[in-house]
Amino acid sequence: MTTPGSRGAVLTTLVALAATLSLTACETGGPDGGTGRGGAVGADGVSTVPKGQRVLPGELKGETLDEKRLDIADSRGQIVVINVWGSWCPPCIAEAPHFVEVAKETEGKGVAFIGIDTRESGRIAPLAFQKDLGLPYPSLYDPTGRLILNGFPKGTLNPQTLPSTIFLDRDGKIAARALRAISADTLRKVIEPLLAEKRSGPDSQ
Structure with a gap:
C-alpha cells in the first residue's frame, strides 16, 4: 500500500527518471501529421506561424x-x-516543473497557462499529479x-503527442506548437516575442 509519504518519494523518483526521457513522447497520433498551416519547425523543435x-x-x-x-476563449x-499532458506520461512529469516556474514568473504579465489532461481513466491520478507537482493553473479534463x-x-x-504545448497569441490564434517536453528557457523563448506583438483587434478573425 502506498502512503502519502511514499507517494512523494515515488514521484521524486519518477521526475528523475523522466528527466532522462524528456526528449521523447509518450504517444503519437492526432488529427494531422504535418506541421499545420504555415508552420515552420525551428532548431528547438518548436513550430511557429507568421502573424498573418x-x-x-x-x-x-x-x-x-x-x-x-x-x-x-x-x-x-x-x-x-x-499544455496537453497525462499523469501517466514520464516526459509530462519531467517538464511540469518548468511550466510551474514560468507560469509563476509571468503571473500578472499577460500570460495565461492552461492544461488539458487527456487519456485518463479517472480524475484521481491527474488530480494527484496537479497537486504533487504544484501546478498553479487549471487543467481541462479531456479523458x-x-x-x-x-x-x-x-x-x-x-x-x-504527449506532451504537446500550443501557444495562442493575443488574438487567440495558434502561433506556435511544441511536440516534446520543453524547458523553461524554451517557454520563455516562445512567449517573449508573442508578448511584444500588438493585438490586431477584439474582433480579429
Whole structure:
C-alpha cells in the first residue's frame, strides 16, 4: 500500500527518471501529421506561424479537473500557453516543473497557462499529479481526447503527442506548437516575442 509519504518519494523518483526521457513522447497520433498551416519547425523543435497566417482554434471549453467551467476563449487578449499532458506520461512529469516556474514568473504579465489532461481513466491520478507537482493553473479534463480533436482541427498546429504545448497569441490564434517536453528557457523563448506583438483587434478573425 502506498502512503502519502511514499507517494512523494515515488514521484521524486519518477521526475528523475523522466528527466532522462524528456526528449521523447509518450504517444503519437492526432488529427494531422504535418506541421499545420504555415508552420515552420525551428532548431528547438518548436513550430511557429507568421502573424498573418495564424488561425483560430476550435471550441476549447469544458470542465476542469476541479469540476469548474473553463473556456479558453475567455483568455483572449493574453498569451495563452496550453499544455496537453497525462499523469501517466514520464516526459509530462519531467517538464511540469518548468511550466510551474514560468507560469509563476509571468503571473500578472499577460500570460495565461492552461492544461488539458487527456487519456485518463479517472480524475484521481491527474488530480494527484496537479497537486504533487504544484501546478498553479487549471487543467481541462479531456479523458477521451474529444476536446482536443474538436479544438484543433486538421490543418492546424494541433497536438500530435504527449506532451504537446500550443501557444495562442493575443488574438487567440495558434502561433506556435511544441511536440516534446520543453524547458523553461524554451517557454520563455516562445512567449517573449508573442508578448511584444500588438493585438490586431477584439474582433480579429
